[in-house]
Amino acid sequence: MPEENKLIYYINKWSNINKQDEAKILSAFEPVSIKKKKDLLVSGQVCNYLYFIKKGCLRSFYVDTKGVEHVYQIRMDNNWIGDIDSYFTRQNSKYNIEAFEDSDLLRIPVDRLEQLLIEIPGLERYFRILFQKAYINALNRLSATMWETAVDRYNEMLKEHPEIFQRVPLVHIASYLGITPESLSRIRKQK
Numbered sequence: 001m002p003e004e005n006k007l008i009y010y011i012n013k014w015s016n017i018n019k020q021d022e023a024k025i026l027s028a029f030e031p032v033s034i035k036k037k038k039d040l041l042v043s044g045q046v047c048n049y050l051y052f053i054k055k056g057c058l059r060s061f062y063v064d065t066k067g068v069e070h071v072y073q074i075r076m077d078n079n080w081i082g083d084i085d086s087y088f089t090r091q092n093s094k095y096n097i098e099a100f101e102d103s104d105l106l107r108i109p110v111d112r113l114e115q116l117l118i119e120i121p122g123l124e125r126y127f128r129i130l131f132q133k134a135y136i137n138a139l140n141r142l143s144a145t146m147w148e149t150a151v152d153r154y155n156e157m158l159k160e161h162p163e164i165f166q167r168v169p170l171v172h173i174a175s176y177l178g179i180t181p182e183s184l185s186r187i188r189k190q191k
Contacts, residue, residue, distance in 0.1 A: 006078055007052050007106055014129045015122040025123060028116055029106040034058075034099045040081075041097040047086035049107035053079050056103020057167045060095045061175070071175040074100075074168055076161070080130065100168055150179045154187050 007029065008022050017025065029052070034040055040058065041047055051058075058081050060073040072095060075081040086093035087110055108116075117124040144153050154177060157164065164173065174184040 006054055010052075010078055011123065011126045015126040017120065017122045017126075021120045021122065024120065025116060028112050029108050032105050032107050034103050034105065036099055036102050039096060039098050040105075041083060041093055041095065043094055043096050044092050046090055047083040047093045047095075049109055050080060050082040050084075050087055050113060052106040053077055053081060054104045054106060056105065057100040058097055058103060059100060059168070059172055059176075060097045061172075062094050062096070069175060071172050074164060074172070074176055076164070076167065084131075084134075100172075145178045150177060150183055151187055151190075153177045153179075154184070 008017065008025065011017055011025070031054075032051075034056070040051065041060075043062065053075055055077055057074070057076045059071050059075075060081060060083065061069050061071045063069050073081060081097060083093040083095045083097070085091070086095075090110075113127075117127065144156070148156075157173070157177065170184055170188075171181045174181045177184065179187075
């Protein structure tokens with residue numbers, strides 16, 4: 001399957017898009033590439049694009065007042081990344097987005113997305129479901145950090161995304177899980 005058609009494939013999992021609308025959607029997205037360890041977004045900038053990851057691995061993170069990085073998202077192939085708050089409100093982002101790998105993306109600016117959502121009801125349905133799932137995932141992650149053990153969070157990640165351990169440095173996985181690298185190391189040794 002051609003890389004651009006992955007986007008259409010994933011849209012059609014939750015909605016039905018006809019061939020004419022497929023062409024309109026694909027023409028609205030701009031392909032971009034980013035090299036490993038390069039920034040897609042820097043804290044203090046407005047997030048001008050929402051990105052579909054055709055191939056690659058990226059993280060979003062913020063840096064606290066003590067200079068400590070906190071990983072908010074880790075996203076891989078066939079997922080979306082961006083700062084939704086900044087994207088829609090046009091306010092400066094508090095997040096950075098960095099590539100873990102050389103990555104190929106499709107990006108769309110907010111005004112173009114808004115136009116497509118009006119023109120293509122099936123696309124609006126897709127994004128409604130996408131945002132609902134993202135909200136539920138964010139609530140589940142918050143609940144997990146409050147009530148689940150680090151071992152449980154690690155096991156869940158291992159079950160849901162086993163490939164993450166080959167693609168993402170452990171220090172960033174530990175940050176995402178809300179634990180120290182040393183704690184992650186201990187958990188992995190117990191397995």
